[in-house]
Amino acid sequence: MTATGTFGLSREARNLQWLLGNLVEEVPGLRSVAVVSSDGLLLLSSDPAAQAGATPAKGRSRGPRGSSADLATIVSGIGSLTVGAARLMDGGGVKQTMVAMEEGSVFVMSISDGSLLGVHADPDCDMSVVAYHMALFVGRAGHVLTPELRSELRKSLESTQ
Numbered sequence: 001m002t003a004t005g006t007f008g009l010s011r012e013a014r015n016l017q018w019l020l021g022n023l024v025e026e027v028p029g030l031r032s033v034a035v036v037s038s039d040g041l042l043l044l045s046s047d048p049a050a051q052a053g054a055t056p057a058k059g060r061s062r063g064p065r066g067s068s069a070d071l072a073t074i075v076s077g078i079g080s081l082t083v084g085a086a087r088l089m090d091g092g093g094v095k096q097t098m099v100a101m102e103e104g105s106v107f108v109m110s111i112s113d114g115s116l117l118g119v120h121a122d123p124d125c126d127m128s129v130v131a132y133h134m135a136l137f138v139g140r141a142g143h144v145l146t147p148e149l150r151s152e153l154r155k156s157l158e159s160t161q
Helices: 011-026 068-088 127-141 147-160
Strands: 030-036 042-045 096-101 104-110 116-121
Touching: 011 030, 011 042, 011 127, 011 147, 030 068, 042 068, 042 147, 068 096, 068 104, 068 116, 096 127, 104 127, 116 127
Parallel strands: none
Antiparallel strands: 030 042, 030 116, 096 104, 104 116
């Protein structure tokens, strides 16, 4: 996880980190995963080595430009764009967005009060498996991602940079 360790973190923060790690381990083809706050700030990431410019773990592809912050920016932008589109179309709340590209896919799913889960995956990933596991994460994380926990996660990230 992005925090250098779990020392000093609340049980809820450690559980959320565990859930994110579990998502990455269980779903083949994921390159990187990020949880982003409603104001676009990275809260959690599966790819801390990429922030420092290190080589990704064996068997894992590098995320977008190798940076968790880049994925957070992309997720925040896609989230904002789709919310605006839904308003214009009277479509209600946005639940999930998927962008399929030649060399990969990006999935964005709402967690709670504007927070987003973003996934960058290989082009040959099983999209239904990715979406299913994202929905499981959202269902488990949504009720614990309180303003206090978001603040704790953000402070934890700032202390590691």
